[in-house]
Amino acid sequence: MNIMARGNRASSANARLLKWSDAPDEPSAFFFFLSIGLCCVAIFLFQLGTFNHIANSDYRPELSIVSYAIWIAFALAAVAQIARRPSILLPLSPLYFTFVAIALLTVLHFPIDAAGKSMIVSCAMIISISTILPHSGACTLVMRISAVAVAVTSASLLVEMLAPGTLSSVPGRSAGLFENPNVAGGALVLGGTATVPFVARRWRGPYAVLVAFGVTATISRTSLLVLAGSAIAAFAAERLFQRKKLRTDRNELARIIAAAGICSIIFAIALQHNAIVGNSFIASADTALTAVSAAAEASAANSGKLPTSQLSDSLGKTDSGAARLLLMGNAIHEISLWGVGIDRAHALAPHNQYIFFAVAFGVAGIIVAISLIGAIGYFGRHNPVFGFAAIGILVFTHDLTMLDLAVPFALGCAGAIHLGSAAQSPEPRRASIFG
Numbered sequence: 001m002n003i004m005a006r007g008n009r010a011s012s013a014n015a016r017l018l019k020w021s022d023a024p025d026e027p028s029a030f031f032f033f034l035s036i037g038l039c040c041v042a043i044f045l046f047q048l049g050t051f052n053h054i055a056n057s058d059y060r061p062e063l064s065i066v067s068y069a070i071w072i073a074f075a076l077a078a079v080a081q082i083a084r085r086p087s088i089l090l091p092l093s094p095l096y097f098t099f100v101a102i103a104l105l106t107v108l109h110f111p112i113d114a115a116g117k118s119m120i121v122s123c124a125m126i127i128s129i130s131t132i133l134p135h136s137g138a139c140t141l142v143m144r145i146s147a148v149a150v151a152v153t154s155a156s157l158l159v160e161m162l163a164p165g166t167l168s169s170v171p172g173r174s175a176g177l178f179e180n181p182n183v184a185g186g187a188l189v190l191g192g193t194a195t196v197p198f199v200a201r202r203w204r205g206p207y208a209v210l211v212a213f214g215v216t217a218t219i220s221r222t223s224l225l226v227l228a229g230s231a232i233a234a235f236a237a238e239r240l241f242q243r244k245k246l247r248t249d250r251n252e253l254a255r256i257i258a259a260a261g262i263c264s265i266i267f268a269i270a271l272q273h274n275a276i277v278g279n280s281f282i283a284s285a286d287t288a289l290t291a292v293s294a295a296a297e298a299s300a301a302n303s304g305k306l307p308t309s310q311l312s313d314s315l316g317k318t319d320s321g322a323a324r325l326l327l328m329g330n331a332i333h334e335i336s337l338w339g340v341g342i343d344r345a346h347a348l349a350p351h352n353q354y355i356f357f358a359v360a361f362g363v364a365g366i367i368v369a370i371s372l373i374g375a376i377g378y379f380g381r382h383n384p385v386f387g388f389a390a391i392g393i394l395v396f397t398h399d400l401t402m403l404d405l406a407v408p409f410a411l412g413c414a415g416a417i418h419l420g421s422a423a424q425s426p427e428p429r430r431a432s433i434f435g
Helices: 002-020 029-047 050-057 061-084 093-108 114-135 139-160 181-198 201-217 221-242 250-273 275-286 291-302 308-316 320-332 342-348 353-361 363-380 384-393 403-423
Strands: none
Touching (some): 029 050, 029 061, 029 139, 029 403, 050 061, 050 403, 061 114, 093 353, 093 363, 114 342, 114 403, 139 181, 139 403, 181 201, 181 221, 181 384, 181 403, 201 250, 221 384, 250 275, 320 353, 342 353, 353 363, 363 403, 384 403
């Protein structure tokens, strides 16, 4: 009798698991719940910017131990997943090749300081999440949890406009727990594009609107450019290659208009009552088209009097775009055959991940950069808006060393891999952002 009761309870538990699982076959309960637990920890600590905020507010050496502990847990889970399903190695080989190469090249450029260690941890997290999540049966559930985190972050950035300077390190620009508006914008772009295919169809439009307004609140011109460009490119690609018709739904359109209206009201109130927010928008717009000429003029006027880092810091107070161009140009001059290592490249702050790798690893870094673009494109074809956004956002940031960007990047790769597997299953569940 007890044996039958235990059997019935086990059958009931398996039924509940199958209800929530998105795996084509019967999932492993262990990997199902392990994936949810580990990924939720990563989402809470890094995708929301919680760990960064804690570290900046009250840094303690113990925090690095927490980071390494999470990385080790993910790595062990990834090894266990590969041992359970070795067939996943070949399909993921482009991702493995790229990030294992980055980690090995980082180790070869000894000694390894903070930036180098962070890059190795980021590579491990990207590989581990991409290995564990797509085949655990929990991918859809985790991606929807991630979408909730993105929505909460976007809403908090809008609210922060009403009280500028509360968390952000730059007056008038929202940043939330990330504290850096550009990092916040990049994280939102990666997280939003990664999760949008997993959002329920009727809420996908309002979700996209909320993310767009959240990115706008950071006043990160590059993030806005990448978000708009990736959406347009993905829309064109789907219409061109898949020849899908755009579906219109009055109820969905009403929800989109309502979401845009609420966000616009918050913007209007913030601009009306906080002059610092309005001034930040005006300054950003005024310098958007003059960054190239301003960088050239500043460089010519300087004539080697100040180091590039000091010149860019001074210029960045009035024109951050011109300051970035100066740093990129300075970093390009540091590219050599062998490279200067991750830490030296990070100190140069090129604000471009591809230039960053070229400076850090030389010729090998150029190969790694091409391989990275290829890997993103290969997996991103299953979620085009994320593929275009990931390639684009790395043009304007070198901060893949930060888990705040590495985790949403990893989740995006994992989600794209899952969508590819789902499209090949007997009952395809491929989602499209555009209907």
